[in-house]
Amino acid sequence: MNQQALSAFLWSVADLLRGDYKQSDYGKVILPFTVLRRLDCVLESTKPAVLEQNARRLKEGLNPEPFLLREAGQSFYNTSPMDMKVLLGDADHIAQNLYSYIQGFSPAVRDVFEHFEFQAQIDRLSKAKLLYQVAEKFANIDLHPDHVSNTQMGHVFEELIRxxxxxxxxxxxxxxxxxxxxxxxxxxxxxxxxxxxxxxxxxxxxxxxxxxxxxxxxxxxxxxxxxxxxxxxxxxxxxxxxxxxxxxxxxxxxxxxxxxxxxxxxxxxxxxxxxxxxxxxxxxxxxxxxxxxxxxxxxxxxxxxxxxxxxxxxxxxxxxxxxxxxxxxxxxxxxxxxxxxxxxxxxxxxxxxxxxxxxxxxxxxxxxxxxxxxxxxxxxxxxxxxxxxxxxxxxxxxxxxxxxxxxxxxxxxxxxxxxxxxxxxxxxxxxxxxxxxxxxxxxxxxxxxxxxxxxxxxxxxxxxxFGYRTLTVERPLRDAEGKVVLGERGKLKGKPQPDSALRDSENVPLDEDVEAYFKREVLPHAPDAWIDHEKTKVGYEVPFNRHFYVFHPPRPLAEIDAELKLTTDRILEMIKGLTA
Structure with missing residues (x-):
């Protein structure tokens, strides 16, 4: 079965749910039933042997699990006499039998259905009298890996979730x-x-x-x-x-x-x-x-x-x-x-x-x-x-x-x-x-x-x-007469006080000398500036798009002017035609 047909089939189950379920709740039914049928198909061929092995080992007083895993040829098994097709034979008790069937799985599979909160959906479907119809739909589709590969199944799940x-x-x-x-x-x-x-x-x-x-x-x-x-x-x-x-x-x-x-x-x-x-x-x-x-x-x-x-x-x-x-x-x-x-x-x-x-x-x-x-x-x-x-x-x-x-x-x-x-x-x-x-x-x-x-x-x-240093560039605080204000105590005593209103920062590439950069880029514009080295920080960024940007020069101005003139002339001709 191709993926498109399988997806369409699974989605058709929504037609049964419409009215009784909100559209946003369809997945609560369709996803766990799809998983259940998949597991059901995988175990189908070994089911009789697993049941026989389980009965024998329990009679012998042995833990049957390792024997059941070997018999099933999987990392999971089911000890219930039920399967999805057998369930359909007793429509009056399908809810109880379905729950019993799920409980027959090994613990890891039961955990799967607990996270689906599947029991709540079984009860809800049963009350809406939809459980048999939904189960019948899924029982009649073959989801064995021989017919639907793991890759196909993955795509289907993803499409349904989307x-x-x-x-x-x-x-x-x-x-x-x-x-x-x-x-x-x-x-x-x-x-x-x-x-x-x-x-x-x-x-x-x-x-x-x-x-x-x-x-x-x-x-x-x-x-x-x-x-x-x-x-x-x-x-x-x-x-x-x-x-x-x-x-x-x-x-x-x-x-x-x-x-x-x-x-x-x-x-x-x-x-x-x-x-x-x-x-x-x-x-x-x-x-x-x-x-x-x-x-x-x-x-x-x-x-x-x-x-x-x-x-x-x-x-x-x-x-x-x-x-x-x-x-x-x-x-x-x-x-x-x-x-x-x-x-x-x-x-x-x-x-x-x-x-x-x-x-x-x-x-x-x-x-x-x-x-x-x-x-x-x-x-x-x-x-x-x-x-x-x-x-x-x-x-x-x-x-x-x-x-x-x-x-x-x-x-x-x-x-x-x-x-x-x-x-x-x-x-x-x-x-x-x-x-x-x-x-x-x-x-x-x-x-x-x-x-x-x-x-x-x-x-x-x-x-x-990709690295750079962020320098804090300070300039001196000045009084009303324009004189530099000196610090009176602490580490700034006798030194120019920085003016926070004039404080600026500069990013300098890691491979560039800070002092050389400062003399070249800052001092010509602010001769009284200095670097507060205690505030220097190292940063990294990856300007991805900037590295791949390719500059395309604009068209020559004469070419643009000529194009504008052509457009203007055409508009003028149209206006003349309207007023003629």
């Missing part, structure tokens, strides 16, 4: 990331390790602190399976949204992953993987979302644990918590001596430049750059995400840079690499083609400066190129 989010005016983009953006990120974090990852039996770990429905983790697994079927990728993640979390865990169950590695809750306030480190990481945290809800816990960790915690370098302003996820991922990096880590994170433009020297944002950038952790920043086209049309950037961070990259940062402007989508999805109007992904990946992998149509698309800088 539609339900739009209907309830929620932010769909908080739940998942466009698949082509994920493929690009996966390429970028793996490409430099292709040789290592191609070795037989290699085992690596990957983590996503904003896992959503698990799309990033799935894409990473597919990449590795394609390049080395013998490699094994152990996935971990955390998700705040209950429905997305439930789908992610269900997906991981079917893929044989340890679902205990998928934690529930707010990553910033309750780290579900405390003290763990990973080989690779991916994340698309919410853009521009304030972190006031977790401010108390985050500030406490910052102040009490410092660099022993996750937020040592600094805290961004409360209005945007995306850089907190950057810090969180930095804390999850495996030490370089143990092989190190690499991760990709999607951020909006704000983390590149927001905040002056000494601010939390600048201090975070300073930590990343002075510790030589940033490999590259890739600027994506606008209109790439479902919930926003703003410019976005992929940061590639690593504490095991190849020798050629040490001390350097690559900026790639791929804002012109896109094709228009046949159908707009929310704010998403553009997409990356496979060719675009390959071109960006090659630019990164080749680590060279490049141009296209006379415009730079890849530039390489030294880390310190």
């Amino acid at each position: 539609k339900f989010a739009e209907l309830s005016n929620e932010t769909a983009g908080e739940h998942f990331t466009p698949r082509e953006v994920i493929r690009l990120m996966v390429n970028l974090i793996f490409i430099e390790d292709d040789e290592i990852l191609s070795k037989p039996g290699v085992v690596r770990t990957i983590y996503d602190p904003t896992a959503g429905t698990g799309g990033m983790l799935t894409a990473a697994g597919e990449y590795l399976a394609e390049h080395n079927p013998q490699a094994r990728l152990t996935v971990s993640g955390q998700e705040l949204n209950p429905e997305s979390y439930a789908i992610c865990r269900a997906d991981m169950l079917i893929k044989g992953q340890d679902v205990a590695n998928i934690a529930f809750g707010n990553t910033l306030s309750e780290d579900g993987h405390a003290h763990k480190h990973f080989d690779y990481m991916l994340s698309n945290p919410p853009f521009g979302v304030e972190w006031k809800k977790v401010e108390k816990e985050v500030r406490k960790e910052h102040e009490q644990q410092g660099f022993n915690g996750r937020f040592g370098p600094g805290l961004p302003r409360v209005s945007d918590g995306s850089m907190l996820f950057l810090l969180h991922l930095l804390s999850k990096m495996r030490p370089a001596a143990e092989g190190g880590s690499r991760f990709g994170i999607v951020l909006n433009g704000s983390p590149l430049f927001t905040g002056g020297a000494g601010s939390g944002e600048s201090e975070i950038r300073r930590y990343v750059l002075e510790n030589d952790l940033c490999e590259a920043i890739v600027g994506l086209p606008t209109d790439m995400f479902y919930n926003t049309g703003i410019s976005t950037y992929v940061w590639i961070i690593s504490n095991r840079k190849p020798a050629a990259r040490k001390g350097k940062v690559q900026l790639i402007d791929s804002s012109g690499f896109w094709q228009r989508m046949r159908k707009t999805l929310g704010s998403k109007r553009k997409e990356l083609s496979d060719d675009h992904i390959d071109r960006i990946t090659r630019l990164f992998g080749d680590f060279v400066e490049a141009e296209e149509d006379g415009k730079p698309i890849s530039l390489i800088f030294k880390n310190e190129d």
Whole structure:
């Protein structure tokens, strides 16, 4: 079954719910039933053997679980004699039987349905006399992985979540990331390790602190399976949204992953993987979302644990918590001596430049750059995400840079690499083609400066190129007669007092001599000025767009005048025609 047909079928269930459910509540029924039918289909062929094994082991007084897992050939099982088709044979008791069927699943699956709050929906559907009809719809569709691949299923879940989010005016983009953006990120974090990852039996770990429905983790697994079927990728993640979390865990169950590695809750306030480190990481945290809800816990960790915690370098302003996820991922990096880590994170433009020297944002950038952790920043086209049309950037961070990259940062402007989508999805109007992904990946992998149509698309800088010193420039306070006022006590005794009204600041690049800059740029205009060196601060920013800006001189004035004259003459002729 193709994805479009499957999506249309699942959406048709909404026709049954219309009237009894608000549109924004359709997902509370359709999502858990889709997961249930998927699991039902996966276990169908082994069901008789599992039931026989369960009865035998219980009779012997043994814990049947390890035997049931082996018999099912999955990381989950069900000991109920029911399945979705059997349920239809007893319409009068379908609610009780459905609840009993769910209770027959192993604990990890029951946890999935608890986060869907599925029991409440069973009761609601039963009262509305819709439960049998909905169950019948799902029982008659085959969702076995042989007919609907894991990739297809992931796309379906994402499309359904997007539609339900739009209907309830929620932010769909908080739940998942466009698949082509994920493929690009996966390429970028793996490409430099292709040789290592191609070795037989290699085992690596990957983590996503904003896992959503698990799309990033799935894409990473597919990449590795394609390049080395013998490699094994152990996935971990955390998700705040209950429905997305439930789908992610269900997906991981079917893929044989340890679902205990998928934690529930707010990553910033309750780290579900405390003290763990990973080989690779991916994340698309919410853009521009304030972190006031977790401010108390985050500030406490910052102040009490410092660099022993996750937020040592600094805290961004409360209005945007995306850089907190950057810090969180930095804390999850495996030490370089143990092989190190690499991760990709999607951020909006704000983390590149927001905040002056000494601010939390600048201090975070300073930590990343002075510790030589940033490999590259890739600027994506606008209109790439479902919930926003703003410019976005992929940061590639690593504490095991190849020798050629040490001390350097690559900026790639791929804002012109896109094709228009046949159908707009929310704010998403553009997409990356496979060719675009390959071109960006090659630019990164080749680590060279490049141009296209006379415009730079890849530039390489030294880390310190992004740093600057903010100097506080003082000028003397003068009395009514214009005489300089001298201090009478303390460290200013006998020295000119600064006039706060004339105080100014200057940003000086790190690689430039401060005194030489001051003599050249300030003293010619203010001979009585001086620098208060105690107030000097170091800052970092990445003026991405400025580096890729290409100046196009305006047309010659004579050409513009001639064009205006032609237009004016044409208007005059039209007026004459009206008055004739």
